Amino acid sequence: MDPLKRLAGQTAIYGLSSIVGRLINFLLVPLYTNILFNTGEYGIIAEMYAYVAFLLILLTYGMETAFFRFSHQEPAQKQRVYSTTLMSIMSTSSLFVLLVILFRQPLADILRHPGHTEYIVWLGIIIGLDTLNAIPFARLRAENKAFAFAAIKLIGIAANILFILLFLVLSPWLLENHPQSFLAPLISRLYDPSIGVGYVFISNLIATAITTILLLPVMLTAGFHFSVNTWKTMLRYAWPLILVGMAGVVNETLDKLLLKYMLPPDIAMSHVGIYSACYKISVFMTIFIQAFRFAAEPFFFAQAAHEQAREMYARVMKYFVVACLFIFLGIMLFMDIVQYFVGKEFRVGLAVVPILLMANLFLGVYFNLSIWYKLTGQTLYGAWIALAGAAITILLNIWWIPLFGYHGSAWATLICYFAMMVISYLYGQKHYPVPYEMGKILSMIAMALAIYLGSTLLPPLPAVAGYAVNIALIGLFAITVWLIDPVMLKINRKI
Secondary structure, eight states, rough: OOHHHHHHHHHHHHHHHHHHHHHHHHHHHHHHHIIOOHHHHHHHHHHHHHHHHHHHHHHHTTTHHHHHHHHHHOOOGHHHHHHHHHHHHHHHHHHHHHHHTTTTHHHHHHTTOTTTTHHHHHHHHHHHHHHHHHHHHHHHHTTTHHHHHHHHHHHHOOOOOHHHHHIIIHHHHHHHHHHHHHTHHHHHHOOOGGGTHHHHHHEEEHHHHHHHHHHHHHHHHTTOOOHHHHHHHHHHHHHHHHHHHHHHHHHHHHHHHHHHHSSOOHHHHHHHHHHHHHGGHHHHHHHHHHHOOOOOOOHHHTTTTTTTTHHHHHHHHHHHHHHHHHHHHHHHHTTHHGGGSGGGGGGGGGGGGGHHHHHHHHHHHHHHHHHHHTTTOOHHHHHHHHHHHHHHHHHHHHHHHHHHHHHHHHHHHHHHHHHHHHHHHHHHHHOOOOOOOOOHHHHHHHHHHHHHHHHHHHHHHHHHHHHHHHHHHHHHHHHHHHHHHHTTHHHHOOO
């Protein structure tokens, strides 16, 4: 099979689990923001999962990417690499969970949730299990078992959603409307209204435990053989990726935490909730990027030895950017529909959506570009680039949050990812030149932005006429893509 066709197919399969999971979680946003939670309560959920993102990076400490690298470099030693990686992660994750349980009250005090130590314990166990699960999931990806990967992911997603609906929708409805039902005594033992947003974490914990059980057969194939020399070699490669990952999470989530601590207490959590809900609208872009990343990382390593690898990377970049631009236009031109996915009181923040969508596009381009330091083993460059991005994020948020609130956070995210993209491109072309068609790519981005900005200048139209115009504008972009690169819309011939 043509390598690009295989990449597209696996992106679609990985995308199935990502799309379903993100889409269902996205569809929960109207439930959360319209019915269940106010802006402050939703802000608590966003805040807690921001901490989770940091800790997942710290506790995997680059070993997932190191596993891909050394599995391909030493095929005969793949089993030793897998076993060593899994045992390393298992040990550190177990220690982390133990420490969280022991120090749950001081941690709750530090996070300003002194009355909810249970949040700390639940999230600690979730993080420990998720970190452990990352390695068997990586093995499934490395072995091109995309269907098994997607199936286990989907089962975990389904369990999470079902338990959320059970605890937050069905249980209170049943007790209120059918208190004499034969299920009522059981529900009354399982459901406590005072837990509130905590049921979001409980549901996640149950789903993560189910996922871990399903991954046990993959874990048990490791054989539990630990090689100190292999571990040291992998750590030398992986440690800069910790900085890359941590800096990446700083860029993605620190703004929500800074909003909490830098805005006046009476509005802070409300604004965190508004910003986080509007951030969710960029879900379609992030779904595609995540699905692409799942398929692309092992693909890039597998293709590295091929003679035409660099030309292939350039083609992948071009197709990737065009797909992201269609997503951008689809969301922004139909925002009058998309806006209803968040509650009315959250829609005051919709102005940040186009900024965040473009920021995510630049992040996706940066991911494509970052292959140069991973393939060449120069991961320290990746660390420095990511740290530069984190510095931009921190400085601009500290500067702009007091002046512009969450709008400043959105612009800081855009500038950060743009800067990282440019720096990575310049260094990459020096150390591992790839013939990216930057002129065409920049022309397509400029045209998509021009179409969107032009649409904002149009007078209000009746619904049907407005939708027809928006569809025509997307068609105009497709024609522009064809004029810039005639083969672009004939992907079936190339992939």
